[in-house]
C-alpha cells in the first residue's frame with residue numbers, strides 16, 4: 001500500500017547545516033503540539049500529526065524530517081538526530097523515474113535518456129560531495145549544479161534538508177498565490193515558499 005506524500009526540499013542549505021535545521025523544526029513542531037515527540041518505529045521513522053485541525057484541513061497524518069547522512073534515534077521521551085542512516089538527499093517518485101530541465105536551455109532530461117550519464121554521475125556524487133555534483137546538458141553543453149535542474153512535474157529534487165508530509169499530495173503548494181498553502185509552508189519553516197515541492201509516495 002502506498003501513501004501519497006508531499007515533500008518540501010531545501011535545495012540551498014549546506015550539508016553541514018541540515019541536521020540542525022531538522023532538529024530546530026522538530027523542537028518547534030513537537031513543542032507546539034503539531035507532531036508527536038516520539039518517532040514511529042521502522043526504517044524511515046515519521047512523527048504522527050497530533051493537531052486535529054491540521055489533519056482535517058490538509059490531510060497530513062504524519063511528518064518526516066530528513067537531513068542527509070543523519071537519522072532519528074529515540075532518546076528518553078524525545079527524538080534526537082544522530083549521524084548515520086541511509087538518507088541521501090535525493091527525492092523523487094517512488095519508482096525512481098523523473099524528468100528535469102536544464103536551467104540554461106530548458107531541455108528535458110531523464111535517467112536512461114541518451115546523454116544522461118552526466119546526470120547519473122552527478123546523482124552518485126551528490127551524497128558524498130554535493131558541491132561537485134554538476135550536470136553537463138546533452139543539449140546545450142552548459143555545466144550547471146544538479147540543484148538548479150528543476151522538475152516541471154514536481155517529481156524530483158536534491159537537497160540536504162527536507163520535510164515529508166504523509167497522507168496527501170498538497171497540490172496547493174504548486175498553485176501560486178495560495179494563501180493557505182503559504183501559511184502552512186511558513187509554519188513548516190519554509191518562510192519564503194522557496195523550498196522545492198516534490199510529489200511522491202511512501
Ligand SMILES: [Zn+2]
Pocket residue numbers: 102103104105106107137138139140141142
Ligand atoms: Zn541545456
